[in-house]
Amino acid sequence: MLAVKNQAKLKIPDYDFSQPLPAVDIIIVTHNEDVELLRKTVNAATFIDYPNKSKLNIVISDDSNRAEVKALAAEYHVQYVGMTHNQNAKAGNLNHTLTFLHAPLFAVFDTDMIPFSGFLTDTVPLFMQNFKQLAAGEQSVQPLGFVQTPQSFYNADIFQFNLFSEKIVPNEQDFFSRDVNVLNGRNNTALFTGSNALFLRKIVDQVGGFPTDTLTEDFELGTRINMAGYMSLATTKPQSSGITPIDLKGVIKQRVRWARGVIQSCRNLHIFFNRQLSWSNRLILINTYLYWWSFSRRIIYIIAPILYALFKIQVVMANFWILMIVWAPGYFLLHYVLKDSSGSIRSERWGEIQETFFAPYLFLPVILETLGIKAKKFKVTEKNVNFSLLDKLYSLPYLLLWLLTLIAIIHFNYGKFGSEILVGSVITFWLLMHFVNLSFCLFIAMGRPVYRKSERFLRLVAGDVWAENRWLPLRTHDISEGGLSFSLILPADKKIAKQLQRGTTVKLRLQTKFRFVTLKGKIMRLSGRQAEQVYSVQLLEPSDVNRNYYLELIYNGFNKTLPLNQDAWITPFDELYTNLMVRVKKFERQISRLTRD
Amino acid sequence: MSITKKFIYLLAVALSVIYLIWRLGFTIPWHAPLFTLIFALLLVGSEVMSKFNRFHFDLFSDASR
Numbered sequence: 001m002l003a004v005k006n007q008a009k010l011k012i013p014d015y016d017f018s019q020p021l022p023a024v025d026i027i028i029v030t031h032n033e034d035v036e037l038l039r040k041t042v043n044a045a046t047f048i049d050y051p052n053k054s055k056l057n058i059v060i061s062d063d064s065n066r067a068e069v070k071a072l073a074a075e076y077h078v079q080y081v082g083m084t085h086n087q088n089a090k091a092g093n094l095n096h097t098l099t100f101l102h103a104p105l106f107a108v109f110d111t112d113m114i115p116f117s118g119f120l121t122d123t124v125p126l127f128m129q130n131f132k133q134l135a136a137g138e139q140s141v142q143p144l145g146f147v148q149t150p151q152s153f154y155n156a157d158i159f160q161f162n163l164f165s166e167k168i169v170p171n172e173q174d175f176f177s178r179d180v181n182v183l184n185g186r187n188n189t190a191l192f193t194g195s196n197a198l199f200l201r202k203i204v205d206q207v208g209g210f211p212t213d214t215l216t217e218d219f220e221l222g223t224r225i226n227m228a229g230y231m232s233l234a235t236t237k238p239q240s241s242g243i244t245p246i247d248l249k250g251v252i253k254q255r256v257r258w259a260r261g262v263i264q265s266c267r268n269l270h271i272f273f274n275r276q277l278s279w280s281n282r283l284i285l286i287n288t289y290l291y292w293w294s295f296s297r298r299i300i301y302i303i304a305p306i307l308y309a310l311f312k313i314q315v316v317m318a319n320f321w322i323l324m325i326v327w328a329p330g331y332f333l334l335h336y337v338l339k340d341s342s343g344s345i346r347s348e349r350w351g352e353i354q355e356t357f358f359a360p361y362l363f364l365p366v367i368l369e370t371l372g373i374k375a376k377k378f379k380v381t382e383k384n385v386n387f388s389l390l391d392k393l394y395s396l397p398y399l400l401l402w403l404l405t406l407i408a409i410i411h412f413n414y415g416k417f418g419s420e421i422l423v424g425s426v427i428t429f430w431l432l433m434h435f436v437n438l439s440f441c442l443f444i445a446m447g448r449p450v451y452r453k454s455e456r457f458l459r460l461v462a463g464d465v466w467a468e469n470r471w472l473p474l475r476t477h478d479i480s481e482g483g484l485s486f487s488l489i490l491p492a493d494k495k496i497a498k499q500l501q502r503g504t505t506v507k508l509r510l511q512t513k514f515r516f517v518t519l520k521g522k523i524m525r526l527s528g529r530q531a532e533q534v535y536s537v538q539l540l541e542p543s544d545v546n547r548n549y550y551l552e553l554i555y556n557g558f559n560k561t562l563p564l565n566q567d568a569w570i571t572p573f574d575e576l577y578t579n580l581m582v583r584v585k586k587f588e589r590q591i592s593r594l595t596r597d
Numbered sequence: 598m599s600i601t602k603k604f605i606y607l608l609a610v611a612l613s614v615i616y617l618i619w620r621l622g623f624t625i626p627w628h629a630p631l632f633t634l635i636f637a638l639l640l641v642g643s644e645v646m647s648k649f650n651r652f653h654f655d656l657f658s659d660a661s662r
Contacts, residue, residue, distance in 0.1 A: 290646050297643035304640050315637040318624045326619045330612030333605060 010185065010233055013125045015051055019132055023055040023103035024120065024198070029093055030062050033111040035072055037243075040551055042076050044114045047552045049121055056120075061097035090194075091210035091217040098209065103201065110195040112243045114154075114555045119239040123147040123198040126233060145230030146222065148190050148197040150177040152238035154555070155455045158246045159354065162444045164582055165575055171244065172354055177234075185234030189281045191288070192222030192232065196240040203230050214268060216261025223269055223285065227276040241555065248394045248445055252361045259292045259362050263369040295362035298355045302438075305430040306404050309412035320423045349437075356437040357444055360397035395445030402438040405431055436576065443579045454481040457554050463510035465535075467499040476510065477534060479554055483521065484508075485536045492533065500535060502526060508537070510553065517549045518542070613648055620644060 015021070026045050030038055038060070045058045058078040062069045065082040073080035081097045088095070094108065105127060109115055130144040155161075157171045177193060184190045194216075204210075207224040210217045222232055245251050271277065271285040307313040335348065409431045412424060421428075456478045464471035465486070473489040486508075492500060500506065504523055509516040521537035528534040542550055625637050 287650060290650050293646060294650065297647055300636070300639050300643050304636070307636070313633050313636075314626065314629075315633055315640055316620075316624045317626045322619075326616050330609055330616050333609040334613060336605070336609075 010182075010235060012122055012235065013129050015121075015125050016128050016132065017051075019128050021050075021052050021055055022105050022124065022127065022131075023057070024050070024124065025101045025103040025106040026056065026058045026109065026115075027094065027097055027101075027106055028058070028060050028109045028111065029090055030060060030069060030111045031090070031093070032064055035066075035068050038069065038111050039072060040555055041109060041111060041114050042072060042078060043548050043551050044116070044555055045109070046076055046078070046548075047117050047556065048115055048119055049117045050124075055103075057101070057103060059097060059101065061093050063093035063096070088212035089217075091212045095209040095212075098201075098204070101201075105198055106201055106204075107198045108195060109240065110242065113151075113195040113240045114242065115196065115240045116238070116556050117552075118237075119149065119196070120198070122149060122235050122237060122239050127198070127200065142188060142229065142231040143203070144200065144233065145203045145225035145228070146190075146192060146197050146199045146232045148181065148185070148192055148222075148232065148234045149239040150174075150181070150234070150236060151193055151196070152177075152241050153244040154241040154457070155243055155246065157244045158248070158251045158444060159350075159357075161246050162446070162448050163440065163575060163579055164448070165578075172350075173244070181234045182236055184284050185232065187280050187284065188231035188233065189226045189278075189284055190222070190232040190234035192218045192225075194218035195242070200230070203228060211265075211268070214261055214264045215257050216265055219262055219288075220265040220268060223265070223281075226281055227269075227274070241557075248391045248447065252358070252394065255358055256361060256365050259295075260365050260369045260374075262288060262292055263366060264374065267372075292362070292366050294355055295359040296366055298352075298359040299363050301430070302356070302359070302401060302405070302434050305427045305434070306408045308427055309408035309431060310404075320426070323426060352433075353437050353440045356434070357398075357441045360401070361394075391447065395442065398438055398441040398445055402435070402442055405435045405438060409435060439576060440579075443583070446583075456480040457557075459553065459557075461510050461512075461553065463508060463516075465500070466507040466509075467496050471509070472496065474508075479510075481539075481551070481554065483524070483536065483538045484519075485534050487528070487532055487534050505540075506537065510550070512549050512553050515549065517546050517553060519546065519550065610652065617645060617648060 026048070028038070028041055028045060042058065042060065048056070050056045058076075060069060060073045060078060060080050062080065062082045063084075063086040065084050070080050070082065079100075081100050083093065083096045086092045086096070098106070105124065107115075107119070107123075126147050127144055130141065133141040134143060151173055153171050153173070157173070159165075159172050181190050181193070195218075203225050204221070207221070207228055211220040211224065214220050226232060245254060266285065266289045269277075269285070271282060271289060274282070277285070304315055307315065409428065412431070413421060413428060416424065457480060459476055459479045461476045461479065463474050463476065463486070465474050465488070466472075472492075474486045475489060476484050476486045478485055488496075500523060502523055502525065506521060506523060508519045508521065510519065511517075519539055519542050521539040523535055524538045525536040526533060527536070541547070620641055625641060626633060629637065
């Protein structure tokens, strides 16, 4: 364990030009997604930096043989591999496409994972360094199987969005990909998370390609590569950005698929007894496996105090004072230490809230899958937002548990005095904790209307606007596919102000690394004070070349409007208050509207 | 991590282990009705597993931060 602890942070070397530059295939996997979504990813792939672009081959791997996808490939001059009658979902699609490809390295991207231009700069040099070390015959060096870059998302996830906390809490999955998996990588056994990873072709062929007997071919492939004696690394800087579903049904279905898949794969891999696994790798896998049981555990934790408070069913035989001596010091000490050790990405309480949120929907699938009752159908998670009545039904389990907990708190403490309340305080403490967590779940499940059509990105780009027969320099605040906002560098005089009024159509140009992007749009709103007036513009669809450069400008890089770390000054209780206030205000508005009519 | 912090952390781990031993050895209602007993065992098992998850993560992360 000490050896693991002492390992330094992963350092990515620069390109070593004394070494031959390997050829790379970049595979973009698609099944039935919207072509416009695919366009962003393909476009971004063409912008990926590589010292010799002729060694880079972009491939669209389409298992439903769509003419419009083929046309898109032609438009961007990339390879197209189509297929019909795919029996094995994403794994089948990838295995089929690999038979047409020969580069020593290949990368995999999901349709909705838009790569940044630095993706290869962060991954290929690690392979080149490894090749060099192996060629030099360094005994201690393990061959490198794959490099996983973190998953990042450019829209707010369901927790961030529905709790009105996009600017405070980081994406829930960040905890895994930027904390847990990086630690796994420090142990040379990072997990493959399905997209934005770079593979050594040889080893993927050697372990039989992408596994087809599971719902999570990613997790299983990564582990098989480790079992074959190849290491896997995880980098920390996002090099791609995707969409995360924000409707309740979509989020839950996606999570159920992961849960079932990981449990299946753990069975396939015999993680507890497999002799090919190193002990540290086994520990990581067992930990991953047990993670999926945390949701069943959460249900048990929620129900236990309710059983006692409402039905006098006592599942822990303990005297209050002994419990206080044995349990309390350890519990509070641990929480005190963990406050600054569990990292800023996920505080303990947020972890509990997220666990509570998934618990009612994950505990059964995990149990069923463990018993060998499989759900075989692989469903691609729908990323389009569609709120339906069914979505509302999904909040019933939370409502039920919330009500039960509330009744339990009241029933348990009603008519009790002094020492009685003290002795019961442990039960009350747990009931209250769960009550808070469940309240959050209710807020999350209630949802929040989505107004914006395309995600806005914080981007400070220099450019100009055409007014008074000349280009006036400007700087953007945020940009999106549908619009942007900007301020002029020099304050507008009267003549200019007259030309830049609400409702006028303006011509803009923005500077990119390569060229100017020319855009046209209508000024929809003026805000801010005189000195720093902000113009909000609705864009008209730009022409082909301009569109490609504009898309690259938007999507190349992390969306800075979302936080990477948790704001430690805002506690979940502040959050609960904010949520209550926002929703109460909305309710008041509805009431006043009703009374006015 | 400072030495004091490390010491406090180890103390916390030790206390948790003592707690779990106590939970396993002295608090399970062996003579309760079957349903209660099953639930009691599930609860204890969950607590042990949770602690494993927790310490595993800390073990890998603490010193590196």
